[in-house]
Amino acid sequence: MNKPLAIVAVGGNALIVNEEKNSIPDQYQAVEQSAQHIVDMIEGGWNIVLTHGNGPQVGFILRRSELAASEVASVPLDYAVGDTQGAIGYMFQKALHNQLALRDIKKPVVTIVTQTLVSASDPAFNTPNKPVGAFLDYATAQQRQQTLGWTIAEDSGRGWRRTVASPTPLEIIEIATIQNLLTQGCIVIACGGGGIPVIRDAQRQLHGIEAVIDKDLASALLAEQLAADLLLIPTGVDQVAINFGTPEQRWLSELSLEQADLLIAQGQFGSGSMQPKVEAIAQFIRQSHQNGKTASGLITRPESIKAALSHQTGTWITR
Numbered sequence: 001m002n003k004p005l006a007i008v009a010v011g012g013n014a015l016i017v018n019e020e021k022n023s024i025p026d027q028y029q030a031v032e033q034s035a036q037h038i039v040d041m042i043e044g045g046w047n048i049v050l051t052h053g054n055g056p057q058v059g060f061i062l063r064r065s066e067l068a069a070s071e072v073a074s075v076p077l078d079y080a081v082g083d084t085q086g087a088i089g090y091m092f093q094k095a096l097h098n099q100l101a102l103r104d105i106k107k108p109v110v111t112i113v114t115q116t117l118v119s120a121s122d123p124a125f126n127t128p129n130k131p132v133g134a135f136l137d138y139a140t141a142q143q144r145q146q147t148l149g150w151t152i153a154e155d156s157g158r159g160w161r162r163t164v165a166s167p168t169p170l171e172i173i174e175i176a177t178i179q180n181l182l183t184q185g186c187i188v189i190a191c192g193g194g195g196i197p198v199i200r201d202a203q204r205q206l207h208g209i210e211a212v213i214d215k216d217l218a219s220a221l222l223a224e225q226l227a228a229d230l231l232l233i234p235t236g237v238d239q240v241a242i243n244f245g246t247p248e249q250r251w252l253s254e255l256s257l258e259q260a261d262l263l264i265a266q267g268q269f270g271s272g273s274m275q276p277k278v279e280a281i282a283q284f285i286r287q288s289h290q291n292g293k294t295a296s297g298l299i300t301r302p303e304s305i306k307a308a309l310s311h312q313t314g315t316w317i318t319r
């Protein structure tokens with residue numbers, strides 16, 4: 001029997017343990033931790049495609065580019081997304097390779113530079129709302145807004161960040177290659193940072209466009225197109241909660257699509273944190289159902305993945 005396929009979507013913020021420990025070696029340590037849990041899944045019989053975010057990292061590249069502007073040409077945002085695919089892909093590729101070697105599992109790991117089609121007329125280009133880079137105090141963010149033309153927004157009560165446009169992912173250009181690599185038994189790292197945003201002209205030519213795609217939405221599209229069984233989104237908590245942070249807080253082990261819709265409508269999940277994860281999983285499950293496939297989603301902490309897969313923790317979302 002074929003092994004089940006899971007898309008595991010690791011957030012860019014998950015690699016930044018705290019704002020003071022955000023160096024490349026610090027991020028690599030976090031990747032090494034995640035790699036252990038992913039290889040546990042492989043030992044448990046799963047095929048894996050790993051996707052990852054890049055919100056902090058792509059913002060760091062833009063900032064380096066600004067700081068060096070008098071010496072070297074600046075980096076357009078689509079190229080900065082490509083840079084993060086290479087750097088974070090390298091981290092996961094190396095960490096997974098090493099973890100597999102420790103357990104004597106022979107499985108190739110490969111990172112695919114992935115382009116994701118978006119629409120040039122997506123209204124998201126008029127309202128940049130995807131936070132990137134570091135969390136700043138308001139005075140610093142406002143000063144950069146005035147001097148560098150940044151758009152800024154408060155993010156999840158943690159501070160102010162630069163924002164960029166985040167159009168809806170429509171098509172994964174390298175989908176056939178990703179599928180082929182999976183069929184050959186590879187662990188594939190794809191759609192990094194949601195994929196490099198590209199538009200297609202009337203002559204079918206691709207052109208990069210400056211934006212950062214939401215990695216959960218891109219992962220949902222990828223999961224649907226690969227007919228995956230599971231979209232797993234590791235995050236900072238073991239389970240999704242309602243009434244989060246109040247005396248009425250309640251952790252959820254299971255969530256139907258109808259319950260998810262209702263709780264989203266009630267504004268139960270943070271709009272910049274848990275809500276996009278639940279929405280992405282719901283979209284994947286619905287689309288899979290339309291394609292005749294039964295699929296599910298799981299949200300949990302990376303270190304709880306093994307327990308969550310045997311339903312001891314985590315929040316399972318099913319139709």
Ligand SMILES: NC(=O)OP(=O)(O)O
Pocket residue numbers: 010011012013052053054055056193194212213214215216
């Ligand atoms: N591209 C993206 O969604 O990145 P984060 O998950 O790091 O915000």
